[in-house]
Structure formats: structure tokens, C-alpha cells
Amino acid sequence: MDLTNNFSQHNERLMLKHGGNLEQEAKRLGVHINSLIDASASLVPFALPTPLQNCLTQQINGNALKIYPDRSYLTLREAISKFHKIHSSMVLPGNGASEIITWAARDAANHGMSFLPSPGFFDYKRALRCWDGKFITSPLPLKWNSTFPQVFPLEPHRQVAWITNPHNPTGQCWGRDSLEDLLNSQNLVICDEAFLPLVPDGEKESLIPLVANHPNLIVIRSLTKLFSIAGLRLGYAISSPMRLQQWQEWRDPWPVNGLAVMLGIKLMSEEHLLEKQIEKVQNWVKEEGRWLQTNLQKLPSITAHPSAANFQLIESNASLKSFREALAHKKILLRDCSSFEELGENWLRVSLQGRSNNRRIIKAMQQVLRYTSG
Ligand SMILES: Cc1ncc(COP(=O)(O)O)c(C=O)c1O
Structure with a gap:
């Protein structure tokens, strides 16, 4: 077996599945x-704002590369939770939204069949396959108008609903009202809001305010899109404290690196930035x-x-x-x-x-x- 050849073919397949x-x-x-x-x-075409660039330089010259980050990520969790006006125990920072997707998929695999709107972001399948999670795809209508937000058009009759808001690759933004019903009918709802902060008036459609009363809801956020820091890797989950505590026990000890932590604290705590x-x-x-x-x-x-x-x-x-x-x-x-x-x-x-x-x-x-x- 030619392993080098296999590896490069695998890379080519990955290139087709992801841009960038x-x-x-x-x-x-x-x-x-x-x-x-x-x-x-x-990604956005803007350079990182100067105060954030300065923060990175200071941190490189300071302790961020030298010492282990705080394993509980308490200060970062507090900064994120303050911004979203929720309790810090409902926040878990991750190595980009992608790492959070992996743990959400582990829970999904334990809650039955996952329902994936299609076409959709390929990474959900990758993550579900890690845990032998069962999934079924359901086609989205391929014609839509230009009025946003729109009514989520599918009725998931499965146990786990994966929602991407706005949807990738179609760019449709779903109205919160049309997603709320799912919370009462599904074992688990995973809502990936990686691009929502980029959508004009999009925040109104976020499911974050519903997390406190719905332990079956996981909201996924990414900071890599908004600030073009895909190489730094920073995202977070908002969900029930018990679920996030469990993920914290399962995962590697320091998934979010020291630089990402310090930048995250700076940008989330200085709200004007x-x-x-x-x-x-x-x-x-x-x-x-x-x-x-x-x-x-x-x-x-x-x-x-x-x-x-x-x-x-x-x-x-x-x-x-x-x-x-x-x-x-x-x-x-x-x-x-x-x-x-x-x-x-x-x-x-x-x-x-x-x-x-x-x-x-x-x-x-x-x-x-x-x-x-x-
Ligand atoms: C819908 C969606 N969610 C999550 C991600 C991953 O984001 P991150 O760079 O924070 O891992 C992407 C990346 O393309 C995406 O398109």
C-alpha cells in the first residue's frame, strides 16, 4: 500500500470539502x-484591529507562550458570558467551532439519529463518524427568496436536529420563531451560529437566550470568521453546565492555546472593540x-x-x-x-x-x- 499516495489523495478530498x-x-x-x-x-477582509494586534505582540513577549493556560478557562468564560448576559458555567471555549462540533457530535451519537439539512457543512458528518453517530440527510429546497430571516423549511422527525444559522452554503438566515418549536420535539438541538455575528441584524435570531431553559440545546459560536483569525482557532459552546462539565472532562487538557485565550479575553471583555x-x-x-x-x-x-x-x-x-x-x-x-x-x-x-x-x-x-x- 502506498501510504504517501493515500495521504495526498485524502488531502485532495479534504481540499474539495473545505475552502481556504x-x-x-x-x-x-x-x-x-x-x-x-x-x-x-x-473570512472578513479586514486586518485585526490594532489594539488586538498589540495584545498579541505583548502576549508573545509575555507569558502566553511560556506557561500553561488555566485549564478551566475561567477568565475567558466570564468575559464571554458577560457579553451574552448568561452564567459563566454555560460557556465552554474551544479550539475553534470545529472542536465544539466534535463534542456536540459525541452527545448527538448518544441521543439517536441525527438529522442533517442538506446541502450542509461537511464537518458535522466528520464529527458524527468519530463516535459512530447515526445520521440522515434531508434536502433543503434549492430555491429561496431574498427576504431574511426565513422560516426553517424542514420538519425534523429525528431525535437530534443540527441547524446552521445562517446556513452554509446557502446563506439563508433562519428566524428564531421557526426554530423554537424544535426545542420541544427533539432530544437534542445543535445550532451552529458560526456566521451569525456577521449577518446584519442576525443576533435577533440567536438561540442563546433560550439555552437557560432548554438543557437539550447546544449553541456553537466561532470567533475565527468575525476577526479573520482562522489560524489562531477560537470558538465556544453555550449549553447546560452539566453537559459542558462532561465535555471538559473528556477532552485534551489545553485545547485552547494561551495566545487565543488572551486575545479572546481582550476582545470579549472590551465590549466596544x-x-x-x-x-x-x-x-x-x-x-x-x-x-x-x-x-x-x-x-x-x-x-x-x-x-x-x-x-x-x-x-x-x-x-x-x-x-x-x-x-x-x-x-x-x-x-x-x-x-x-x-x-x-x-x-x-x-x-x-x-x-x-x-x-x-x-x-x-x-x-x-x-x-x-x-
Ligand atoms: C458553518 C460552520 N461552522 C463552523 C465552522 C468552523 O469554524 P472554526 O474556524 O471556528 O472552527 C465553519 C468553517 O468553515 C463553518 O462553515
Whole structure:
């Protein structure tokens, strides 16, 4: 058996399942990583605010790398809980939302069949497979309008409901009212709100205020999207203290590294920093989302679907595989959707950038479409 070959094939499969594989794509295309526009991963295009950059520098020169973080993450938990106005025992920081998803899946596996809206974020299946968790996918309607929030369209008759709000990859934001009913009918509801702070007015749809009265609810949050700190890794769970205590006992001793802890404390406790970032990001999603949607819609043979989030799906009635590859050679990376059940090669996901890069994306798309049609 050729292990090296197996490993690289596995890596290729992972690249198709997740955007943001900049290093490998740059190598494949023979270009410098910084020359690429990465519209395959959905991160904000803003530099980390200066006070947070300064915090990281100070911490690198201070103790954050030298000493073990506090295993209980008490100060960080208190800062997060104060922001959300809940008790600190209802918060557990994680090594990105992804680590939290792994533990949520362990509970899901013990509560029966998981119900996964499809197309959906691939990581839920990865996490469920870790624990032999049973799951079933249920197709979401692939046409929707541009009024958000929307009514969650599926009626899960299974024991565990996984919700992504806003949904990835469609960008639909679900109304809290339409999700609330699930809490009374399911053994467990896992609501991934990784992108919710980026959605204009999205916070109103959060299930966090319902956690205190619903021990069967887990809400998952990520800070890696909002601040573009995907390399640092920071997310958290909000759920019942008993559940989180159990996860804390199961997991590695220091899953959140010292730098992420110190940055997390700084940004969650200085609320003006967080609120300023949320306002800036939501304004960007509102303005650039509208601009990109309008301009994508003008492209021939492309349908641009509405989105409340910082990414949009485009669809064609033929394969978009060579279109995506032609754009990659123009140094623009889009998210391949062939790994999403229900979508396939005729779909791509485009993540919002700043205006000049959005212009470059549209211009490059126009050129490729002109070339292939003529
Ligand atoms: C819906 C959703 N949830 C969670 C995550 C993972 O977030 P994190 O970087 O915090 O692990 C992603 C990453 O793409 C995502 O799309």
C-alpha cells in the first residue's frame, strides 16, 4: 500500500470539502500565496484591529507562550458570558467551532439519529463518524427568496436536529420563531451560529437566550470568521453546565492555546472593540453583499442566489468546473461545491471581499464567460 499516495489523495478530498486551502492551491498554480484572492473561505477582509494586534505582540513577549493556560478557562468564560448576559458555567471555549462540533457530535451519537439539512457543512458528518453517530440527510429546497430571516423549511422527525444559522452554503438566515418549536420535539438541538455575528441584524435570531431553559440545546459560536483569525482557532459552546462539565472532562487538557485565550479575553471583555467590529462587518456584508449579488446576476448563464451571509451560491445549467479552474489561473479561488450533496459541479460558492477584489472577481468572471462563449 502506498501510504504517501493515500495521504495526498485524502488531502485532495479534504481540499474539495473545505475552502481556504491557500498554501496548496498556490503551490498547484505556481504562484505566491499573497497574490491569490481567496473567495473560497468565508473570512472578513479586514486586518485585526490594532489594539488586538498589540495584545498579541505583548502576549508573545509575555507569558502566553511560556506557561500553561488555566485549564478551566475561567477568565475567558466570564468575559464571554458577560457579553451574552448568561452564567459563566454555560460557556465552554474551544479550539475553534470545529472542536465544539466534535463534542456536540459525541452527545448527538448518544441521543439517536441525527438529522442533517442538506446541502450542509461537511464537518458535522466528520464529527458524527468519530463516535459512530447515526445520521440522515434531508434536502433543503434549492430555491429561496431574498427576504431574511426565513422560516426553517424542514420538519425534523429525528431525535437530534443540527441547524446552521445562517446556513452554509446557502446563506439563508433562519428566524428564531421557526426554530423554537424544535426545542420541544427533539432530544437534542445543535445550532451552529458560526456566521451569525456577521449577518446584519442576525443576533435577533440567536438561540442563546433560550439555552437557560432548554438543557437539550447546544449553541456553537466561532470567533475565527468575525476577526479573520482562522489560524489562531477560537470558538465556544453555550449549553447546560452539566453537559459542558462532561465535555471538559473528556477532552485534551489545553485545547485552547494561551495566545487565543488572551486575545479572546481582550476582545470579549472590551465590549466596544467587539461591537465596533460587528458593526463594521455587518455594514460590509450589507453593502458588498448587495453589490456582488447585483453584479453576479448580470452575468450570462449564471444564477446568483440571495444570501444573508458573507458568501453566495451561484448556479449554472452546465458544469462550472472549468469556469472555476479558469478563475484559479486568474488567481481567484472559489469554493467547489461538488462535495455538497444536492449541489454538484453546476454550483460554486463565492465569498465576499472588499470592493476592489469584488470588482476583480466580477471582471475575471466576465472575461472567462466571454472567452468560453465566443
Ligand atoms: C458553518 C460552520 N461552522 C463552523 C465552522 C468552523 O469554524 P472554526 O474556524 O471556528 O472552527 C465553519 C468553517 O468553515 C463553518 O462553515
